Amino acid sequence: MSDAFTDVAKMKKIKEDIKNHEGKMVEMTLEHGRKRQKNKTGRLIEVYPSLFIVEYNNVGTLPGEITNTYVESYTYSDILTEKTLIRYLDDEEA
Numbered sequence: 001m002s003d004a005f006t007d008v009a010k011m012k013k014i015k016e017d018i019k020n021h022e023g024k025m026v027e028m029t030l031e032h033g034r035k036r037q038k039n040k041t042g043r044l045i046e047v048y049p050s051l052f053i054v055e056y057n058n059v060g061t062l063p064g065e066i067t068n069t070y071v072e073s074y075t076y077s078d079i080l081t082e083k084t085l086i087r088y089l090d091d092e093e094a
Helices: 003-020 076-080 089-093
Strands: 025-031 037-047 051-058 068-075 084-088
Touching: 003 037, 003 076, 025 089, 037 068, 068 076, 076 084, 084 089
Parallel strands: none
Antiparallel strands: 025 037, 025 084, 037 051, 051 068
């Protein structure tokens, strides 16, 4: 079995896992260059054949500060190549 078939199987598993967690909370770990990572927690709101969308809330730290909501899209290949890591938070709470 070649690496191409292995990658296709991994990609299918990644898509199934993400689809099964649609609407749930996730933590995304994004690589920003050499030894720099950023963790974000949001809700997996939509899943499409080639990408998925996570909604984040920026909560203001000062009284009266506005809470902003924004979305970011990710591709399944980001997860496959481990450029972006996803952790399902709702599984840990159960």
